[in-house]
Amino acid sequence: xxxxxxxxxxxxxxxxxxxxxxxxxxxxxxxxxxxxxxxxxxxxxxxxxxxxxxxxxxxxxxxxxxxxxxxxxxxxxxxxxxxxxxxxxxxxxxxxxxxxxxxxxxxxxxxxxxxxxxx
Amino acid sequence: xxxxxxxxxxxxxxxxxxxxxxxxxxxxxxxxxxxxxxxxxxxxxxxxxxxxxxxxxxxxxxxxxxxxxxxxxxxxxxxxxxxxxxxxxxxxxxxxxxxxxxxxxxxx
Numbered sequence: 001x002x003x004x005x006x007x008x009x010x011x012x013x014x015x016x017x018x019x020x021x022x023x024x025x026x027x028x029x030x031x032x033x034x035x036x037x038x039x040x041x042x043x044x045x046x047x048x049x050x051x052x053x054x055x056x057x058x059x060x061x062x063x064x065x066x067x068x069x070x071x072x073x074x075x076x077x078x079x080x081x082x083x084x085x086x087x088x089x090x091x092x093x094x095x096x097x098x099x100x101x102x103x104x105x106x107x108x109x110x111x112x113x114x115x116x117x118x119x
Numbered sequence: 120x121x122x123x124x125x126x127x128x129x130x131x132x133x134x135x136x137x138x139x140x141x142x143x144x145x146x147x148x149x150x151x152x153x154x155x156x157x158x159x160x161x162x163x164x165x166x167x168x169x170x171x172x173x174x175x176x177x178x179x180x181x182x183x184x185x186x187x188x189x190x191x192x193x194x195x196x197x198x199x200x201x202x203x204x205x206x207x208x209x210x211x212x213x214x215x216x217x218x219x220x221x222x223x224x225x226x227x
Binding site: 035060061097102103 | 151153164168174214221
């Protein structure tokens with residue numbers, strides 16, 4: 001069974017940093033692109049970033065470009081999102097999802113981790 | 120960026136009845152359209168991809184149709200577990216992938 005489990009969310013101050021992790025199991029992690037998608041309170045879903053299976057290609061939403069970095073450790077079946085220079089508007093539940101990097105839907109999602117940016 | 124618009128924002132339906140949810144794209148996405156079901160505190164679940172293909176394990180009461188800019192998700196004979204928020208997503212033009220704002224399906 002494919003499973004994705006996010007961790008690392010919490011409270012951060014504006015300008016601060018957090019690192020999210022997503023542990024994957026049940027599929028050959030290194031052969032799939034992976035993505036981060038977020039949902040701010042009361043809002044819809046927003047794609048944040050994706051990364052190729054080998055980690056060589058990455059893409060970002062304009063809203064996080066230059067502040068967030070996506071990466072992966074295929075030896076540990078883990079996806080990461082390093083979030084720097086956090087803003088209040090980054091407050092959201094962050095989901096990792098299997099898929100991305102082209103005309104591919106997200107066929108499996110984690111349950112999400114809440115990031116709150118507040119002073 | 121392709122804008123996805125869903126209607127209605129919320130829909131009240133009695134169990135056993137059917138429901139029709141709509142999704143419109145600001146420009147053609149061909150058939151590169153997915154529908155997801157999302158319940159509070161749970162992971163979103165892929166229901167439909169390619170506008171009309173059910174994902175693995177999705178009951179036949181869920182069906183998708185449309186192409187280009189107009190899409191529909193139809194749920195026949197609603198079960199209690201179907202009451203949730205439904206999102207459409209285009210994956211035709213990326214980056215960025217874009218989602219609709221969601222339709223909340225409520226029990227009447």
